[in-house]
Amino acid sequence: MSLSPAGPAIETLGLHKRYGQVQALHGIDLSVRRGEMFALLGPNGAGKTTLFSILSTLLKPSAGTAQVLGFDVVRQRAEIRQRMGIVFQEPALEQKLSVRDNLRLMGLFYGLSFRAARERSEILLDKLGLKDVAKRETQKLSGGQKRRLELGRSMVAQPEILFLDEATLGLDVDARRNFWAEVRDFVHAGGTVFMTTHYMEEAEVADRIALIDGGQIIALDTPKQLQSLVGGGVILLATEDDVRAAAWLREQGYTPEASERGLLLVNNDPATVLPALLGAMPVKTLRAEVHEPSLEDVFLKLTGRGLDTRFGQPPQDLHGDPQ
Amino acid sequence: MKGMLAVIVLDLKRLWADRIRLISSLIQPLLYLFVLGSGLGASSVLGGRGYLHYIFPGVIGLSLLFSSVFAAMLIVFDRQIGFLKAVLVAPVSRTAIAFGKVLSGALQASIPALILLLLMPVLGLHISLLRLLALLGTMALAAITFSALGVATAARFRSTIVFPIISNAVLLPMFFLSGALFPLANAPHWLRLLAHLDPVAYAVDLMRGAMLGKTFFPPLLSLAVLVGFIIVLTWLATRVFASGEDT
Numbered sequence: 001m002s003l004s005p006a007g008p009a010i011e012t013l014g015l016h017k018r019y020g021q022v023q024a025l026h027g028i029d030l031s032v033r034r035g036e037m038f039a040l041l042g043p044n045g046a047g048k049t050t051l052f053s054i055l056s057t058l059l060k061p062s063a064g065t066a067q068v069l070g071f072d073v074v075r076q077r078a079e080i081r082q083r084m085g086i087v088f089q090e091p092a093l094e095q096k097l098s099v100r101d102n103l104r105l106m107g108l109f110y111g112l113s114f115r116a117a118r119e120r121s122e123i124l125l126d127k128l129g130l131k132d133v134a135k136r137e138t139q140k141l142s143g144g145q146k147r148r149l150e151l152g153r154s155m156v157a158q159p160e161i162l163f164l165d166e167a168t169l170g171l172d173v174d175a176r177r178n179f180w181a182e183v184r185d186f187v188h189a190g191g192t193v194f195m196t197t198h199y200m201e202e203a204e205v206a207d208r209i210a211l212i213d214g215g216q217i218i219a220l221d222t223p224k225q226l227q228s229l230v231g232g233g234v235i236l237l238a239t240e241d242d243v244r245a246a247a248w249l250r251e252q253g254y255t256p257e258a259s260e261r262g263l264l265l266v267n268n269d270p271a272t273v274l275p276a277l278l279g280a281m282p283v284k285t286l287r288a289e290v291h292e293p294s295l296e297d298v299f300l301k302l303t304g305r306g307l308d309t310r311f312g313q314p315p316q317d318l319h320g321d322p323q
Numbered sequence: 324m325k326g327m328l329a330v331i332v333l334d335l336k337r338l339w340a341d342r343i344r345l346i347s348s349l350i351q352p353l354l355y356l357f358v359l360g361s362g363l364g365a366s367s368v369l370g371g372r373g374y375l376h377y378i379f380p381g382v383i384g385l386s387l388l389f390s391s392v393f394a395a396m397l398i399v400f401d402r403q404i405g406f407l408k409a410v411l412v413a414p415v416s417r418t419a420i421a422f423g424k425v426l427s428g429a430l431q432a433s434i435p436a437l438i439l440l441l442l443m444p445v446l447g448l449h450i451s452l453l454r455l456l457a458l459l460g461t462m463a464l465a466a467i468t469f470s471a472l473g474v475a476t477a478a479r480f481r482s483t484i485v486f487p488i489i490s491n492a493v494l495l496p497m498f499f500l501s502g503a504l505f506p507l508a509n510a511p512h513w514l515r516l517l518a519h520l521d522p523v524a525y526a527v528d529l530m531r532g533a534m535l536g537k538t539f540f541p542p543l544l545s546l547a548v549l550v551g552f553i554i555v556l557t558w559l560a561t562r563v564f565a566s567g568e569d570t
Contacts (some may be wrong), residue, residue, distance in 0.1 A: 058412065081414040092409035096340040105336065109413035137340075150334070153409065237545035 144175025381503025
């Protein structure tokens with residue numbers, strides 16, 4: 001396999017995607033550096049899976065251009081596929097085959113000889129700590145082991161770039177930690193990672209994060225720089241009547257956001273504002289906290305909405321087979 | 324070529340891992356052969372031989388038809404569980420995937436059919452080596468035709484519930500119209516007319532010709548029809564795979 005051309009790992013210009021009447025992406029301009037761990041964060045229906053699918057050659061854009069490792073995602077799909085690994089949100093393993101066979105067979109699909117596929121799968125089994133379960137049927141693995149095997153499958157052809165779509169969804173903390181340790185090893189070895197995630201703490205380990213909403217990138221920076229957009233901090237108020245408290249806060253010119261724990265207020269000077277609020281609130285306050293801004297708060301400040309799934313459902317049936 | 328080989332190796336490994344599928348695929352042909360064959364055979368003689376001997380090529384055809392189409396059902400299943408995506412994003416051409424699927428389906432279907440062939444001495448069916456080789460050749464052609472039919476159809480389906488219903492609704496009439504269980508020469512005109520449109524009829528007729536030396540259709544016509552079906556159906560399957568989701 002020849003080396004990919006120099007330049008950014010990913011570059012898009014005016015990328016649009018339309019599904020019938022639904023405009024999923026509105027002119028995305030994006031550049032991801034080589035060796036970077038890049039996260040795409042946004043609520044369901046924001047367009048992140050569509051963007052992910054276009055970049056990983058699964059979908060064609062309606063307009064605009066996108067290059068991955070210097071290759072066009074429409075005209076040079078084979079070149080990109082030869083150099084990329086992908087972990088889907090849903091399992092993409094043959095459950096009745098052994099762990100070892102899953103890796104070996106995927107090696108054949110990536111053009112390795114039987115011998116090379118066998119050797120590569122042994123290296124990956126060792127590296128991913130799956131040697132002991134190599135003969136086990138895949139369906140008998142734990143969730144964490146399956147995800148590690150998915151990662152192994154994606155790395156079988158020694159890719160230059162990894163695409164991870166909500167790759168650790170449903171995993172416990174330990175399994176997630178192990179998974180990301182492997183991904184970090186890949187990045188340290190010079191690989192590029194482009195991922196989508198719902199987990200704030202996972203996005204925060206990325207070198208840069210793009211926040212996407214309504215098919216547009218609304219912010220793109222390092223986690224620290226994004227958090228500094230909020231300034232000040234975030235006030236959490238739990239009251240006896242959050243609905244009434246929220247109405248009163250709006251009257252005072254604030255934009256409270258309901259969360260599971262109470263009302264969230266992004267403010268530049270929470271230390272000054274909080275005592276005054278507590279004194280004037282028309283309902284009893286049960287708990288009040290001030291915390292450092294999170295990416296959720298950044299999103300809240302930029303859009304007036306939270307990042308969680310209450311705000312939208314993914315478009316149905318938009319992602320069938322790869323093209 | 325490597326991609327096609329990868330598809331075939333994958334599917335054969337899966338068949339080996341799921342041997343119960345292989346065993347269960349023998350049940351239906353054995354029922355036809357021993358229950359129907361023995362039951363009707365007790366009161367009828369066709370083509371100068373026992374009915375059981377007469378329907379043997381038809382039962383081989385039945386086995387090849389159902390096994391190859393059900394092997395193709397794996398495509399629908401893989402699509403539903405997401406495994407197909409992993410295959411389709413690999414750097415393998417869609418043509419190689421379609422060809423690989425057709426050939427692997429034919430290979431998978433050939434295994435139970437070959438097991439049935441082993442019953443020939445038990446049934447008192449003895450044929451020359453030349454006839455056996457001809458039979459194996461026609462079986463291969465039939466298996467590829469039926470597999471191409473299965474792949475071309477399965478590539479369009481997304482539901483593992485709907486596909487078997489539809490395929491059964493099509494396969495059974497194809498089988499019954501093929502003359503697998505009765506001689507087409509004595510069948511009513513309308514049935515013979517329909518049999519001319521049925522690839523299973525040509526395949527069974529060729530196999531019967533190879534075994535018993537008597538055909539309803541001219542053998543060259545049957546060969547041409549089956550090759551034609553293979554070309555058209557494989558082309559259709561390739562088109563579906565190549566079109567991807569952006570259609």
